[in-house]
Amino acid sequence: MKIALTGKGGVGKTTISASLSRYFADEGYNVLTVDADPDANLGLALGMSEEMIAEIVPISEMKDLVEERTAADTGSFGSMFRMNPEVADIPERYAKEFNGVKLLTMGTVDTGGSGCVCPEHVLLKMLMSHLVLYQKDVVIMDMEAGIEHLGRGTAGAVDAFIVVVEPGVRSIQTFHKVKSMAMDIGVKQVYVIGNKIRNDGDIAFIKEKVGDENIIGFLNYRDAISESDRNNQSPYDDPAMKEDIAVLGKSILAIVDEKKK
Secondary structure (H helix, E strand, O other): EEEEEEEEOOOOHHHHHHHHHHHHHHHOEEEEEEEOOOOOHHHHHOOHHHHHOOOOOOOOOOOOHHHHHOOOOOOOOOOOOOOOOEEEEHHHOOOOEOOOOEEEOOOOOOOOOOOOOOOOHHHHHHHHHHHHHHOOOOOEEEOOOOOOOHHHHHHOOEEEEEEOOOOOOHHHHHHHHHHHHHHHHOOOOEEEEEEEOOHHHEEEEEEEHHHHHHEEEEEEEHHHHHHHHHOOOHHHHHHHHHHHHHHHHHHHHHHHHHHHH
């Protein structure tokens, strides 16, 4: 099962990605969660300490690994390098396990310009394709606001594209942008989780803007979530959050089962 979560910054995408990862691990699944957001903080949401996070080196920053797999000097432009590097062993070798979840931090490539193809970029792209197409674990990807990480052939193998939205116009705009981008590469269905819900009006607003048929479920706003962040604790450890995430997790499983029929 492969799930990609995206959404506008600050909507709670990482909180939900981490909590779903914990839920599926609790249910007995082998879970690999992928931090593919340049603003990487998925480990903290899983409950890792700041000391543990400091020990994590993103894949894109592993100079020796990039050079070994692509046969090129990192940061090189215009030179020849391998476009299909071997990546199958990377998840097992470099993922860090905590609370029953394996975390793989992708990192980002600072190229000084857009559209650049460099060894680091090629390695990340090939690794993402491998995770979606061949990895046997449940894979939950915490992505930035878009689906640029996924190519046309890769995106079709994702079982659920989920945009986390809050009851606001800018958040809804991100959903429509992602939906349009997904349609361009042949992905017809993009789902929504509504977060930070305070009342029935918030639910009605999201349903009106995205369509009831596209909604997986909702999560209420809770002060406990903000407190968990301040205390460097996983939001999933809040009992009420755990119950709500279980409902979302079961809904996602139903969607994936239906897709695979």
